[in-house]
Amino acid sequence: MRKIFRLALIIAALAVFAVPCKATEYLDMDICLGRQVVARLLCKDPGEVNYVSRVQDNIYLFSVFYANKEARFFVGVYKDMIRVQGKDYKTVTRTIPYHFDEQAKCAVVDYVVPGCPLTDRIVCCSEKTIDEKLDEKFWDRPIPDLLEEDLRNALEGNNATSTDQAAPDRQGTEQP
Numbered sequence: 469m470r471k472i473f474r475l476a477l478i479i480a481a482l483a484v485f486a487v488p489c490k491a492t493e494y495l496d497m498d499i500c501l502g503r504q505v506v507a508r509l510l511c512k513d514p515g516e517v518n519y520v521s522r523v524q525d526n527i528y529l530f531s532v533f534y535a536n537k538e539a540r541f542f543v544g545v546y547k548d549m550i551r552v553q554g555k556d557y558k559t560v561t562r563t564i565p566y567h568f569d570e571q572a573k574c575a576v577v578d579y580v581v582p583g584c585p586l587t588d589r590i591v592c593c594s595e596k597t598i599d600e601k602l603d604e605k606f607w608d609r610p611i612p613d614l615l616e617e618d619l620r621n622a623l624e625g626n627n628a629t630s631t632d633q634a635a636p637d638r639q640g641t642e643q644p
Contacts, residue, residue, distance in 0.1 A: 492571065495522075500542035500592035501575055502528045505550050505564060510534055511584035529555075550577070 499519050507514040512531060520529040520540065527544045539554040548568070554560035566577040574593040 477533055494594035497527065497573070497575055497592050497594040498545040499528060500552060501545055501566070501590070502530055502552075504540050504590045504592060505552055505577065506532060506543060506577065508581060508584070508586060508590060509552055509560070509562060511586065524632055559621050579643065 471516050488549060491644055503514050503517045503519060504511075507517045512532060512534075514556055517530050517532045520531050523529050523542065526546060529540055529542055531538055533539070535557075536620050539557060541560070542551075542553050544551040550564045550566055552560070552562045552564070564577060566575050568575050572593065577590040579590065580587050604622060
């Protein structure tokens with residue numbers, strides 16, 4: 469009975485740890501990462517790698533001219549890793565870790581292929597929303613301009629005095 473309980477406990481633990489990682493929610497960043505990583509893996513220019521289609525939620529298909537013919541590669545972009553596998557070349561399989569910067573919505577990959585002169589970081593950022601673009605545009609202005617705008621808004625707002633209002637006299641009564 470104890471052996472069956474232990475076996476059931478081990479199976480339950482493995483099931484919990486075998487849950488796949490969640491996919492990212494930034495499609496444009498995932499496609500950029502896939503293109504850049506496949507290019508780095510084959511030591512090619514990213515312009516030579518073509519995005520073909522989205523196979524599943526987090527799996528994409530890319531094609532590139534490799535070894536004298538058109539080759540296809542599956543790229544899976546997960547929460548903290550990228551998995552690349554050749555469709556025709558099963559031996560070309562890599563799992564590459566990457567870091568996602570939540571604030572900037574950018575993924576950073578440090579991946580170097582031996583014998584390839586390309587060694588710089590791969591950085592892919594997601595398209596910013598309209599609100600984020602407006603916020604970025606607001607903070608890119610000089611501080612004196614921001615202060616002047618705040619002063620103008622304050623003078624035009626509810627706290628501003630109007631010349632239409634009658635001025636109270638010293639006793640606090642209004643005179644026409």
